[in-house]
Amino acid sequence: MIKTLAKQIKEFKAASIATPLFMILEVLMEMIIPYLMASIIDKGVNTGDIHHIYKVGGIMVVAAVIGLFAGMMGGRFGAKASAGFARNLREAMFNNIQTFSFSNIDKFSTAGLVTRMTTDVTNIQNAYQMILRMFTRAPASMICAMVMAFTINARLACIYLVAVIILGILLFLIMSHATKYFQQAFPKYDDLNESVQENVSAIRVVKAYVREEQETSKLRRASENIYNIFVKAETNLVFNAPMMQTVVYTCILLVSWFGAKMIASDSLTTGELMSLLTYCMNILMSLMMLSMVFVMVAMSMASARRISGVLNETSDLKNPEHPTMKVEDGSIEFRHVDFAYKKDSDEPVLEDIDLKIRSGETIGIIGGTGSAKTSLVNLISRLYDVTKGEVLVGGRNVKDYDMEVLRDQVSVVLQNNVLFSGTILDNLRWGDKEATLEECRHACELACADEFIDRFPKGYETYIEQGGSNVSGGQKQRLCIARALLKKPKVLILDDSTSAVDTATDAKIRRAFREEIPDTTKLIIAQRISSVQDADRIIVMEDGKVNGFGTHEELLEQNDIYREVYESQTSGGGDFDEKEGE
């Protein structure tokens, strides 16, 4: 996991190495100062040598300036390395996600991917900077101070050694205990947020049923729980400061007592005693710092795990070694295809599909929710791989094609389609980067999108907000169809893409398809019978199997499901704006 992440440091290796080096230099300078200080007092003040004071004082100022320089450089490189590392991580994740297949995408939720690329990366960035700067600074400072203390007086320095060990153990105990509590606490926190979220979005229901008080008391209970668990967790941390103080104070008093005795017996000087006391603070503060870094790093481990999960994910669809770069025609064939979303699943989503569709045919697909209509068409443009059997387009197995070539020739309008922020023209040109305005217009005419685009004050330059929130559902669907048409595909798949379009327009779009792109194979998934009944042939799907395949008339005669749906929709159960019959 660490290795996966570390690979992304790349060009920031130099900065990553420079940072700790400068930090160590800063620490060294900081350590020299108390040492020089002792020299000033003992050799300068006590002997009355004013020159010594100037000389050593000068050295001290130089040390401070070097320390300043080193500290700033450490900060500079630390910022560079961590910001750069974060940049590389984001980029690597983003690029890797671009190679994901549909099944990879399904595995991570959208929200999950967003969190990984935003919050998790920020966590890692902070932790990395901490590691580079504090992880070297704190131990270095501790070791240097310890070494200095030992050179001054080994016997007194032993007190520090004991103190460090005791404090270290105590800190470890407190931190690990507290972390445990915090890990319990955070999910509770999420629960609370969820309940607030729920009330914000469902406020009409709450108010309609006059349940404000009930919901408030529910939240009060939840927030009381949070209060209790956080008080418990933080009570652990409360011991940190007083414990630290106790150890520091004990050290000071012990060193003072024994130091005084040593001075009396001439085995220690006053200046040395003062330096020792300064080092005491250095050592114990560093330890405290170290423990905080540890907690932070431990907490960012979860983020590291999530990030490396994305980085290590490899697409399960691979381009063939010698890909076919041309799709001959729009014929489609399924040969005994089985398909399951999970490889080792017992229950296939599609079972033994065997179909032959001629180039240029219009095929309707109908069936209840969960009958695997979408799964069926997703195999054609190789958004997923089959588990068994094979799918052929233009007479060749889809696995033989270059994926980009295949997907350019098999254009899908997905069920949950998305427009991106940008002008209408920008969105249309997703289908064909080089498309002229004329071509875009033509595609929109086919998709019956021109009529509303022309009504917009800015026409094709109208800006679409993120997610297409400023156009209606029906408008969005028509724009998505136009976008797919611009690819000039050999196969066009509409996955329930006109559900929000009224019947008349729906019919108009289909008529345009028939007249303008007769050579393109068209597959239309729909809920409404009226959307498919004029197709050349219709597939009736039921529980992952083909239940019927034929013309409207044939199916009406032979297929029970089709007849049932037809009757229910024409005898008053359909949409209001549905035409009766044709």
Added chain:
Amino acid sequence: MPGPGRQPRGMKAQVKNPGELFLRLMKYVLKDYKFHCISVVVLIVVSVLCNVQGTMFMKNLIDEYITPFLLSDNPNFTPLAHAIARVAAFYALGVLATFGYNRLMVNVTQGTLRNLRNDLFSHMEKLPVKYFDTHAHGDIMSVYTNDIDTLRQMISQSMPQLLNSGITIISVFVSMLILSIPLTVVTMIMVGIMVFCSKKSAGQSGAYFAKQQKDLGTVNGYIEEMMNGQKVVKVFCHEEENMQNFKKLNDELYVSADKANTFANFLGPINAQIGNISYVICAIIGGVLALGKVGGFTLGGLASFLTFNKSFSMPINQISMQMNAIVMAMAGADRIFKLMDEKEELDEGYVTLVNAKEEDGKLTECEERTERWAWKHTHQNDGSVDYVEVKGEVVFNGVDFGYNDEKIVLHDIKLYAKPGQKIAFVGSTGAGKTTITNLINRFYDIQDGKIRYDGININKIKKADLRHSLGIVLQDTHLFTGTVRDNIRFGKLDATDEEIVAAAKLANADSFIRRLPKGYDTMLTGDGANLSQGQRQLLAIARAAIADPPVLILDEATSSIDTRTERIVQDGMDKLMRGRTTFVIAHRLSTVRNSDCIMVLEQGRIIERGTHDELIEEKGRYYQLYTGNAISA
């Protein structure tokens, strides 16, 4: 302690009156924790003074004990032992005080946050629907998450730290003055330089942090959009372009993040080294002074002073670091109090809903639940009481409505619904159909005209009682975290299990509920994400059914569910509508056809009304819609 995923959002828009906000926040904290806070202040003072006492001991240690030791051949350690014991006692007191205030602060912090959450939420529940319609839900949520979180950091860390640092600075300053005035002046000059430098650096870094925050927002927005559309990206082979676009944005973020952090990182070494230089200068000057024995300045005095010098720059450092957190917290506090200051929904109604029974042919109020309800109308002028039976007659008279006064979306709506009638609204998107559902239950108040319920102006009815008498099934079904049973019971809190099953049966929901892994006790989470669209609608119908209201408002779902489920939902709705006055925003042919009256809305006006047959006869807009020759999108 900051947990994973809880980053402060950095510099946001400047708050106008940070001082006022701070005071208000303090008042809020003090409201419930006066005693705690006073104790905390006292304990912090004790802890700081004990600490200073310890530092002063350094001076005595050298001057009064060690220096005499050097002069005597046979030193007596007993006085030193006493002194150390005395200091140890002070230290112990200091440690106890530190522990005490830290422990108290946990309660103050968490308790205040709890109170804030409770107050925010209960206030939010009282806000009018308009508030939720006009504010992004994400923004409301972030008040509960980010803003409260910045407050936590401020209350738990910044406030005691500030107090601690302030007291330390004062006491250290006083002690320094006592020890040596010239050295104090030198120290102050150095502190001035330090404050100046760190202000400069913080200013630089602040500007870049703002830029970083902006870039981060852009990058996050891009990521969110692309992750949502990832499947479309794949289908259109748009990966390369995406990578390039992303790289551009990401690089910009890198530059600003790099600079922001660099300047922030400068703060530490600048302060530390200026502190060190200040230390050196004081050492040199102090050394000279001590050598010359100027003004009785001693070596021990120098030792103590140098310690003070060091402990003077530390709290200043801390204050400068905490200032950032405080500025951020104030921005959060601003948003929190803004939400708390939002005006609650007004309710001037005085007509209430009561259980009723008939005695001697007259309707009277009673305690027990009868299946009859009455409006209790207490007349304002003479206090006399009338009872009107709740029947479900609704009349709109010349109603005008707009979401704001400038733009009226419904004009002169007149309608008369007799008890038990079904009124359907049809019309193209944006004609104002859904708006009507907001009026009868007073989610919004009308600008002009009157709506009467059983002959009473709805403005006179207490909102809670009015809403109790109305059932509502919305287009987007919202379910709550809890069991299926809890969700149905939402409609009637004291419903028995039998009633729940009966309601579920009426809504055709019983059979699918029984097939769930735990039946009625199956937990629903994330707005019923584990159920299908149709199943969620069935639950919403059951929830309305159990409330058993005389008037029903239905907004039929347009989303495409498969035909069979749709028929089940439809049937459930039909059963629910039986015998109730129903207003239905209709999308289905059968619903429209069975209605007693159909209102055709166009641009906020009723342009046609009548039964199905009458309207077909008219060959107007309804006929167009019905025969599908109109463009409705």
